[in-house]
Amino acid sequence: MNADILVIGAQGAGMSAASRAKRKNKNLDVLVLEKGPYVSVGTCGLPYFIGDLVREAKKMEMHDVAFFREQREIPILTRHEVIGIDPGAKRVTALSLDEQKEKVFRYDKLIIGTGSTANRPGISGEDLSRVFVLKTLEDGIRIKSLIDQEQPKNAVIIGAGVIGLEMAEAFARRGLHVTLLKRPGSILRMLDDDMTRLVEEELHRQGVDVCLDVKIQKINGIDGRAVSVTCSGQDYPADLVLLATGASPSTGLARSAGLAMGPFGDIVVDEAMTTSDPNIFAAGDCVAQIHRVSQQAVYLPRGTTANKQGRVAGENAAGGCDRFTGVVGTSVAKIFDLHMASTGLNEKAAREAGFDTAAVQIAHPSHGQTYPNPPPEPITVRMVLEKRTGRLLGGQMIGKFGVGKRIDVLATAVTHGLTVNQIGDLDLSYSPPFAPLWDPILVAANAAAKVI
């Protein structure tokens, strides 16, 4: 089979690329190969699927195969696992999992969107049943089925990044007692320590047992099933264990094809999302990004980044000329009743990037005291700045509400190199239901202006 543009992977990057290429030139044959049964999965929503806010697995697809076929004229072959890329012959070999036969696809341009794989930390017992990772919808279905069918009582989460903490909430919502184990290093490493403390307090309030800086020794099993985790000499009962220790680029195919690889095991791409082979593009979690503040390569897999990169790859594969300009690592997460957001560099990352930094941290009400419905709650804002110039390098926010999109003001400021004085001068929106007279951002910027 031949395709003008062949896409490997029908998730965020791949489908964004395919859609963009087809929109650019509807006469192109665009074909997508996907190893799994689901396409265009809203992976970031998996904690809400497991938490049962979303009941059906099917609803986790942003769009399904029929939508892409009928609305966008993009055929997708699901359950087709690519097993080899031959860049010289411009040929891809895939195994049809249902037919159990190999098929060869010729391409003019190839777009790789193979995503990432959950890290396995190498703990004894991590292959026992009831030990899970959470990366795909299939992973989510497995975890949810176990909860539905066996009503487990105790969950142990290993790792304390965004997914670990969102899953602590999901498990608690499903009635499980949660123990969160974290090897040395802080929780939510995008935050500085003075901010993570607020999250730790919330976890305690919500009844999550948090054990930080522990040595995770082994996962113990009976009859091949995990039953507890031994950690710094103590045993924690575990009807299920979630390994939430990050993800790495899925790039075995690209490596075997001889494409240039980067320091994170990522496929090297330029701003046009072109790999070391001019006919092959890559986008999404299988590539790294340039951080717009440090100008260094980082590996910050995000659905938003994957979609933006896919769009650039698709445009260029279809003959266009677009550029992906990089990231500032913006994050937001709901962790029980707290909202946590960050953008740019934290203090540690800013120092490592060679900046002479200062940081300020303030707390100020979310909105006006004359609109007590609900009453205002403090928003803690931390700003990391370059001491000499006052340029904002990063921002962090934690609060019960009003954090999710406020961080985007700082993402914009960080991206365009605004100083804290310029931020303090911003004409931000005010009305009692939405903000206090001095928005927490302005209060933080004014405090930061004093330390320049």
Next chain:
Amino acid sequence: MNADILVIGAQGAGMSAASRAKRKNKNLDVLVLEKGPYVSVGTCGLPYFIGDLVREAKKMEMHDVAFFREQREIPILTRHEVIGIDPGAKRVTALSLDEQKEKVFRYDKLIIGTGSTANRPGISGEDLSRVFVLKTLEDGIRIKSLIDQEQPKNAVIIGAGVIGLEMAEAFARRGLHVTLLKRPGSILRMLDDDMTRLVEEELHRQGVDVCLDVKIQKINGIDGRAVSVTCSGQDYPADLVLLATGASPSTGLARSAGLAMGPFGDIVVDEAMTTSDPNIFAAGDCVAQIHRVSQQAVYLPRGTTANKQGRVAGENAAGGCDRFTGVVGTSVAKIFDLHMASTGLNEKAAREAGFDTAAVQIAHPSHGQTYPNPPPEPITVRMVLEKRTGRLLGGQMIGKFGVGKRIDVLATAVTHGLTVNQIGDLDLSYSPPFAPLWDPILVAANAAAKVI
């Protein structure tokens, strides 16, 4: 009596100026004269006070006289109405309303924060009792007392700016039927017509009778009390009438003192908030602002602007060197179940300012479909851009939630001249409870990029 820094007006601008001056140099004698009984009133919260979300008038003061005296060592003389400024002798004469006697105050530096006065449109009958304006807390108390004591049934609001619409909600909350009358011109003139329609629909849904483009003939009274409003030949029953037709600078004192006056009846100031007299500063609703997009003088009274300008005036009166950089006219308001926000220039204003403009308008979900708690609602985003360069000139948003602080991203972009391509590249926060994968801002920016 002598003061190093004398401040006229103990509201946003005045108290912000006084506080800043005292912080700059605590040895300065700073004295504030206020005509009314209340200080530092959160005027923007008056609709929520009248709507009874806030019960006590006292709670409408952000800080009270005792706070300023004890915490900031700033004495305030309330019920002291300034009746004359003598710039030559550096002397102010005030009438103590309680003592009914005149007092003279000498100053080294004077800061004028006399605010604004509600416009009276000049309709026959507008002086009847039960015809109100809403500018001060005393106005609010009068309206609220009438509702508490007489349980009126019908309110007519003349004018359809933010205050008129917020008051429609407040009256409806108190059980009144509301008729909104608007003379020729659109409601919420910061919005383009395609956006105001969404607000009109909401008013209809909420049972408000909206009569636009009408000729308001007279307010009819019996025994000196308003009872109905005649408008385009029809009579609307009115147990109370609210005139919400904007505000103008309160600058009689400054004019009499010979200070230079601007085109809005405003006191002319420079970036340092200095008036035409180098020893006199002015800040807040009694001055105009420079719009950072059009670079033209505008009169956009806002609590946030008053506070920022007050801070600059206070700093400079105390010997410092600060600058007020101007506004972009950012607004946000809750109008029943809709949130409305805008920043920068709308299409009409952009054309009038000489820009070759284009506009795009899209609707996109507030957050991810995998977080249906509550389900996502569309946010309508309108962007006004300079066609040649793609520079964002203004933005407007309407939705049920997620609008209030999202507009601040556009306020930041407009202020710093970002193009819609640059906005489309922003690394904005994403997680299903907070945003869809493509934030409505990015969707609008990508749509706008196509019309450059």
